[in-house]
Amino acid sequence: MSLFWSIYVGVLVTSNLGLAIFLYIYGTRVKIPIEGDGTTGHSWDNGHLRESVRRLPRWWAMMSLTSIVVAIGYLILFPGFGNYKGLLGWTSEQQVSEARVANAQKLDQMFARYRQYPVNQLAGDSTARQYGNRLFQDNCAACHGTRAEGGHGFPALTVNGDDGDFVVSTALAGRTGVMPPWGAVLGEQGVTDVANYVLSLSGAPHDAARAQAGEPRFKETCAACHGAEGKGTKALGAPDLTDHSWIYGGDLASVEQSIRDGRTGHMPAWKDRLGEDQLRLIAAWLRYNALTEREASIAAPVADARR
Incomplete structure (x- = not known):
């Protein structure tokens, strides 16, 4: 002052x-x-x-x-009379600092019991999942959705969320995924053919003739990252094209735009904000959620077949 x-x-x-x-x-x-x-x-x-x-x-x-x-x-x-600091020397900054240290000690005691277990085992602990869910809602849901279902430009974490170590390493260091533009290489007809083939991989509506024409072009240009069967490569950030999860939309026009113009996605690093202890709890909740979603998707066709 x-x-x-x-x-x-x-x-x-x-x-x-x-x-x-x-x-x-x-x-x-x-x-x-x-x-x-x-x-x-x-x-x-x-x-x-x-x-x-x-x-x-x-x-x-x-x-x-x-x-x-x-x-x-x-x-x-207490301070309150101009610059006079008071006989006790109390400051709000000091009180907040002491409270943060005390809270950090309590959290460290809580996290200590979870450090000895791998993420896959933590996924079976209901208390760990509750902590992970709360942390996810506070820090991740704005982009990835409250149930990790993803959104336009943000992947559904129910897809790769079963791999706890992959989730933790990605969140700690961040990741940038680049889909290069292939419009100049493929041409407009080639883009449409490959897009139809990509849609056929997940059983989405497509033009069968154009998909057949696009298959060899896909294997020439896309298989290096997405794999010959379109299963994707986690390390490269190339998504699985055979599931029903779409980051930028699963209609023909959206897939064509992705192939023609390319896409760039950036996942910021959360190491400094959350740290490994909290990220492991988030990964545990994601794994449980991902496996639950997968079991539900497998059970649905069986239930329909019995009707």
């Missing part, structure tokens, strides 16, 4: 405190002129109502005095 503002605050505090003390003394000692009947002489309703005079209640005087004493004591012990 600058000298000017320190003086300003000091004058303001002194003025208000001085006024409070003055009003207290004046209110408890002032003598009000009264008439012989014990009233001020003010009357209403043709003299039927007359203004009486009573001393201030003792409880009010004691409470007011106590408030003044507490205020003076506070200004002596």
Whole structure:
């Protein structure tokens, strides 16, 4: 605080405190002129109502005095009078710092029991999953969805979420995935053919003839990253094209745009914000969620077949 503002605050505090003390003394000692009947002489309703005079209640005087004493004591012990730091030397910054250290110690004790287990085993611990779910909602859901279902430009973590080590390493260091543009190489007809073949890999609606024409072009240009069967390569950030998860849309126009113009996705590093302990709990919840989603998707066709 600058000298000017320190003086300003000091004058303001002194003025208000001085006024409070003055009003207290004046209110408890002032003598009000009264008439012989014990009233001020003010009357209403043709003299039927007359203004009486009573001393201030003792409880009010004691409470007011106590408030003044507490205020003076506070200004002596704590900062509040300009740049004066108070006898106790207390600061809000110090209190927050101490609270953060104490909270970090509690968290470290909590995380210590989880460090000895791999992510795959943590996924079976309901308490660990609850922590992981809360951490995911606070830090990851804005991009990846509340159920890790993904969104436009953000992958569904229910796809690769079963690989705990992969999730942790990706979140710690971050990852950048680049899909190069192939429009100039394939031409417009080639882009459409390959897009139809990509759709056929997951059983999505497509033109069978164009998909057949696009298969050799896919193996020439796309298989290096996505694999000959389109299963993808995690290390390269190339997604699996055979599932039903689409980062940028699974319709023909969206797939054509991805092939023609390319895509770039960036996952920032979360090491400094969350650290490995918290990321392992998130990975445990993701693994459980991913396996649950997968079991549900497998069971659905079976249930439909029984109908």
